[in-house]
Amino acid sequence: MNALSPLTLVAHATAVFPNFNVVGLTEISSNDGVSIRQGVVDANGDRWEIVAPLNEAEGAKLEAETTLLRFLKRAHEKGFIPFSVAVPVAHSRVNETLPLFIYAEAPGTPLEFDDLYNYPTLSHSIGNTLAALHRLPAEIMERTGLPIHSAADCRELLRAQLIEASRAWPLPANLYRRWETALDDDTLFNFTPTPIHGNVDIDSFLAVKGAVTTMRDFSAACLGDPAEDLANLLAGEDEDLIDRFLAAYLKARKDHVDLHLVTRGYLYAEFNLLRWLLQGIRNHDSEVIADAKTLIQTLADRIGNEPLLPEHAEVERNEVSLLEVAAAVTASQNQADTAFLDPAKSEAETVVLTPLVVQEEWSAPETEADSSR
Numbered sequence: 001m002n003a004l005s006p007l008t009l010v011a012h013a014t015a016v017f018p019n020f021n022v023v024g025l026t027e028i029s030s031n032d033g034v035s036i037r038q039g040v041v042d043a044n045g046d047r048w049e050i051v052a053p054l055n056e057a058e059g060a061k062l063e064a065e066t067t068l069l070r071f072l073k074r075a076h077e078k079g080f081i082p083f084s085v086a087v088p089v090a091h092s093r094v095n096e097t098l099p100l101f102i103y104a105e106a107p108g109t110p111l112e113f114d115d116l117y118n119y120p121t122l123s124h125s126i127g128n129t130l131a132a133l134h135r136l137p138a139e140i141m142e143r144t145g146l147p148i149h150s151a152a153d154c155r156e157l158l159r160a161q162l163i164e165a166s167r168a169w170p171l172p173a174n175l176y177r178r179w180e181t182a183l184d185d186d187t188l189f190n191f192t193p194t195p196i197h198g199n200v201d202i203d204s205f206l207a208v209k210g211a212v213t214t215m216r217d218f219s220a221a222c223l224g225d226p227a228e229d230l231a232n233l234l235a236g237e238d239e240d241l242i243d244r245f246l247a248a249y250l251k252a253r254k255d256h257v258d259l260h261l262v263t264r265g266y267l268y269a270e271f272n273l274l275r276w277l278l279q280g281i282r283n284h285d286s287e288v289i290a291d292a293k294t295l296i297q298t299l300a301d302r303i304g305n306e307p308l309l310p311e312h313a314e315v316e317r318n319e320v321s322l323l324e325v326a327a328a329v330t331a332s333q334n335q336a337d338t339a340f341l342d343p344a345k346s347e348a349e350t351v352v353l354t355p356l357v358v359q360e361e362w363s364a365p366e367t368e369a370d371s372s373r
Helices: 006-016 056-077 113-118 121-135 151-168 173-183 227-234 239-252 261-282 286-303 312-332
Strands: 022-031 035-042 047-053 088-092 100-104 194-196 205-208 211-215 222-224 350-353 356-359
Touching (some): 006 035, 006 047, 006 100, 113 121, 121 205, 121 211, 121 227, 151 173, 151 261, 227 239, 227 261, 261 286
Antiparallel strands (some): 035 047, 047 100, 088 100, 194 222, 205 211
């Protein structure tokens, strides 16, 4: 199955959906061993992406992701989030060996870091986009079947990665001490899990003229630590861009009471180097291992003996106003409308895939509350 070619995938799609009139392939093409993706264009000039999971676990994951995308679509329609998502317009289980998902091309152009300089408003737009996602209620994940991670789970995962990496290679002593001290600090991991993207990078955002229009690739989405979504954006070298992004994000997240969210964001950014090392070790890739070791040593030289977490008294002085604002806003927003979570309105409908009409088989998972009625 992993050797499935783009043309064979298209042949499967046109066999399942006979009116899907594909006339060419586009540049979207990937096969990571768990799913295969291919972009196509139809006779009307419309662009689509065909996705097929290559194993049952990935198929279940894509179905859970589809549930989330439907909730996010409703949240966008009701104005809860400023970005759109690409929801499958066709989903078939007709071929049990090869389920298919077909997506319309999402509006906007994938971002690159240079775009942040060309469009100064983008940093602000990205901050607002992530904040809106993190403000969504936890139920949006609880109803999808996607993973749910407590603060303790997130902390222990990082600890396990540190232990695994240190056993594989003697980490610089100052970095090991910095990370171990951070993981031992209970206050750092005192947060409420939120819906997160789980794999945010600059190309996770599509934009038009300096404003984010779409977020994509929610394959790692879960209920977890919002700081994880900040990591790659905090890892940049331009402090002005980071400051603009953080200012917009924190202003839009004024309902949260999480003093150390940004600090954990930097922790995740540093741990990405550990993950890179572990990936190289697990795949026996000597080039990745060498690159990761160089990056880790460079970080160790730059950081020195500076602790990740500043003194608590200093943090409390700097953040007391944020706590006051957060408490007031949280109290006023407890009655927020979450009608887009209504499972009766999230069920799949008959959709038109130009010029194809497909009756989808998917429906939202029934919750315990739903089944008791």
